[in-house]
Structure formats: structure tokens, C-alpha cells
Amino acid sequence: MTTNVSIEYANAQAKYENAKTTAEKLAALEEMKSYCPTHKGAENLKNEITKKIVKLKLEMEKEKTQSSKKGGGPTISVKKEGAGQLVLVGVPNSGKTTFFNAMTGLNGPVEDYEFTTTLPDVGMIDFKGAKIQLVDLPPIVEGSAEGKVNGKEILAVVRNADAIVFVVSVERAAREYLLLKKELEKSGIILNRKKPNISIVASSFPGFSLTGKEFLKIPQEELVNYLKERGMQNVQVILREPTTLETVAEAMDVTLTYKKTLIVVMKSSKTSELKREKEMIVMTWENTPEQKAQMLDLMIEIMEKTYVFTKKPGQDAAMSMALIVPKGSTVLDVAGLVHKDIVQNLKSAKIWGSAKFDGQRVAKDYVVQNGDIVEFSW
Numbered sequence: 001m002t003t004n005v006s007i008e009y010a011n012a013q014a015k016y017e018n019a020k021t022t023a024e025k026l027a028a029l030e031e032m033k034s035y036c037p038t039h040k041g042a043e044n045l046k047n048e049i050t051k052k053i054v055k056l057k058l059e060m061e062k063e064k065t066q067s068s069k070k071g072g073g074p075t076i077s078v079k080k081e082g083a084g085q086l087v088l089v090g091v092p093n094s095g096k097t098t099f100f101n102a103m104t105g106l107n108g109p110v111e112d113y114e115f116t117t118t119l120p121d122v123g124m125i126d127f128k129g130a131k132i133q134l135v136d137l138p139p140i141v142e143g144s145a146e147g148k149v150n151g152k153e154i155l156a157v158v159r160n161a162d163a164i165v166f167v168v169s170v171e172r173a174a175r176e177y178l179l180l181k182k183e184l185e186k187s188g189i190i191l192n193r194k195k196p197n198i199s200i201v202a203s204s205f206p207g208f209s210l211t212g213k214e215f216l217k218i219p220q221e222e223l224v225n226y227l228k229e230r231g232m233q234n235v236q237v238i239l240r241e242p243t244t245l246e247t248v249a250e251a252m253d254v255t256l257t258y259k260k261t262l263i264v265v266m267k268s269s270k271t272s273e274l275k276r277e278k279e280m281i282v283m284t285w286e287n288t289p290e291q292k293a294q295m296l297d298l299m300i301e302i303m304e305k306t307y308v309f310t311k312k313p314g315q316d317a318a319m320s321m322a323l324i325v326p327k328g329s330t331v332l333d334v335a336g337l338v339h340k341d342i343v344q345n346l347k348s349a350k351i352w353g354s355a356k357f358d359g360q361r362v363a364k365d366y367v368v369q370n371g372d373i374v375e376f377s378w
């Protein structure tokens with residue numbers, strides 16, 4: 001039986017098929033699981049993935065005991081929990097654990113020497129009643145992408161996260177950020193931009209078809225040859241942005257993953273040397289309650305999520321129980337999180353917040369915004 005899956009799931013599957021190491025395979029499987037459809041027909045698929053994950057973990061345990069005999073390092077995996085997962089990335093001693101402790105209320109080890117954190121530490125942050133997972137990671141160094149100090153395992157965790165919070169020290173902010181960016185890019189993690197908005201799919205019709213010709217910045221023949229060399233003869237190409245061969249290569253590279261980021265600059269006493277690039281969100285850490293609240297809003301934003309509240313007719317809204325949904329979710333998507341009966345019978349909803357007036361009736365496909373209160377009618 002075929003099961004309809006999302007683009008995210010298909011991408012994760014492609015990563016799995018291209019994974020070279022056990023850690024990469026595991027990260028891809030966990031990503032597949034997190035994007036696995038939730039309806040009943042997909043249960044088998046989910047079970048199959050779980051079985052594969054268990055098998056891989058057993059293999060990794062075996063590798064671990066074998067390699068620890070040889071003096072190799074431990075393997076690392078972090079289970080996703082809550083409405084979204086953020087990872088802390090920084091060079092040694094940049095203040096990751098200091099920041100982690102402040103946000104989660106936990107008490108991870110903070111020392112003034114390097115490599116204090118040697119394994120990921122997981123904490124949950126309360127966001128208006130919803131839970132966000134924050135992962136403190138061991139440091140990234142020059143050479144992590146090649147496997148230095150467990151770099152591959154750490155970067156596999158970064159790859160699977162919903163978004164990244166960089167923690168840099170104020171004195172060396174720009175240098176640290178460039179080093180981190182380079183190591184992540186070498187591992188196929190691209191920051192603060194989206195996958196090229198073009199699609200290249202095998203076609204059941206013979207030959208080459210192109211939509212959006214005005215976006216092609218190279219002779220069409222070059223593109224046709226490039227695809228032919230890669231075994232794509234019958235192909236449909238749709239361009240929605242200026243496109244060169246590099247754009248095409250990037251769009252076809254299933255090993256790449258795209259993440260949004262936020263940069264926290266530690267040690268607030270001095271001004272930072274960090275030059276802001278487009279799309280970069282930079283915040284100097286002062287550890288005040290207002291700043292923590294602001295930080296949480298930014299975390300939701302970089303994970304590309306939206307938070308809403310629900311209410312029952314005639315009752316007050318459940319303001320202490322936010323629901324976190326992917327950005328762009330509709331009233332119907334939110335209903336799916338509340339109860340399946342609502343989904344089946346949903347007629348419309350009332351919205352307080354982003355609608356023109358409070359309590360406005362909206363259709364099922366209305367896209368919700370941060371802080372909206374939704375009341376279902378069914």
C-alpha cells in the first residue's frame with residue numbers, strides 16, 4: 001500500500017538512502033519518523049522505521065563497545081521531545097552551558113576550561129504551557145566536520161534539529177561564527193536560506209520541458225546536457241528563481257539540509273565585533289526575564305513555528321496551554337492537534353487576534369498567526 005508522505009519526509013528518506021555512516025542513517029531515520037504521517041494507514045510505515053532505528057542503535061552499541069576497546073569515542077543520539085528541538089552550537093568555552101542552564105533551569109557543568117561538556121544534555125523550556133527542547137552540545141572545533149572530537153556525531157545531532165542557536169563569546173564573535181559556519185557547511189548544513197525554489201522531476205513524457213524559462217541564466221542546452229549526464233533524459237523542470245548550474249546542483253543535492261539560526265553573544269560587558277549578515281538574528285545575552293521571553297519568541301520564529309491558543313464556546317481561552325504548529329498551519333491543522341472528531345466535523349472557526357475583528361468567523365483553511373485564539377464550530 002502506498003502512503004502519501006510530505007516533502008520533508010521524502011527529503012529525509014533521500015538522506016537515509018544517501019547516508020554513509022551509521023550515525024547519519026540514524027539521524028535520517030529519526031527525521032523520517034518525526035515527519036511520518038500520523039493517520040492510521042501509516043502505522044506500518046512508522047513501525048518499520050522504528051524497527052530500523054532499534055536495529056541501528058543496537059549496531060551502534062556494538063560498534064561503540066568495539067571502538068571503546070580500541071579507544072574510540074562514544075556515539076551520540078538525542079531523541080526529539082516537545083514541540084520543537086533547538087541545539088546549542090559553539091566553540092569550546094563560549095558559554096553554551098551557561099546559556100543552557102539559564103534557559104532550562106538545569107545545572108549543567110560550567111567550567112573555565114575547554115571541553116567541559118562531553119555529551120549532549122537535554123532540557124525542556126516552558127513556552128506558555130508548551131514545551132520546547134533545548135540541547136546543549138559538546139563544542140565544535142576546526143576539523144569537526146572531518147570527525148575531530150566526535151565532530152561527526154555532534155553534527156549529526158545538529159542536522160536533525162529544527163533550528164540552531166549559536167553561542168559565541170563577545171571578544172571573538174565573528175571569528176567563532178565563521179569557524180562554526182564553515183564546519184556546518186562542510187557537513188551539508190546550510191544556514192539562513194532556503195533550498196532553491198526549483199523543481200526537477202522525472203517525467204512520464206519523453207524529452208525535456210521547462211517552465212519559468214525567464215529565470216534560466218545559462219543557455220538551455222547547458223542545462224539539458226547537465227541533466228543528461230546525470231541520467232535524466234525525460235525530465236520536467238520548473239524554475240521560480242534565477243537559476244545557474246550551481247542552483248541546479250544544489251537543488252538536486254539531497255544531502256543538504258537548511259536551518260534557520262539565532263546568535264547569542266555571551267559576556268555582555270563589551271561590544272561585539274560581529275557584523276550582521278542579512279537574515280541573521282543576533283542577541284547579546286543579559287539574562288533578564290524580559291530577554292528570556294524575547295529569546296523564546298525568536299526560538300519559535302527560527303523553528304518556523306506559530307503558537308496559538310484554543311477556546312471552547314462560552315468559556316475563556318486556555319491561555320496557559322499554547323499549541324505550537326508549523327508556520328503556515330490552518331485552522332484545520334490546529335483542529336487535528338486537539339481532537340480527531342473536530343477535524344472530521346469542522347465547519348468553521350472563530351478567531352480572536354489576527355482576524356479583522358474579535359470572534360470573526362473564518363474558513364477551515366484560514367492560516368493562524370502567533371497568539372491567535374481559535375474556537376471551533378462543529
Ligand SMILES: Nc1nc2c(ncn2[C@@H]2O[C@H](COP(=O)(O)OP(=O)(O)OP(=O)(O)O)[C@@H](O)[C@H]2O)c(=O)[nH]1
Binds near residue numbers: 117139
Ligand atoms: N563573565 C561572563 N562569563 C561567562 C559568560 N558565559 C560564560 N562565561 C564563563 O565562560 C566559561 C565557560 O562557560 P561554559 O558555559 O562552560 O562554556 P561552554 O561553551 O559550555 O564550554 P564547553 O562545554 O567546554 O564547550 C565559564 O567560566 C563561564 O563562567 C558570560 O556571559 N559572562
Ligand SMILES: [Mg+2]
Binds near residue numbers: 096098109117137
Ligand atoms: Mg558546556
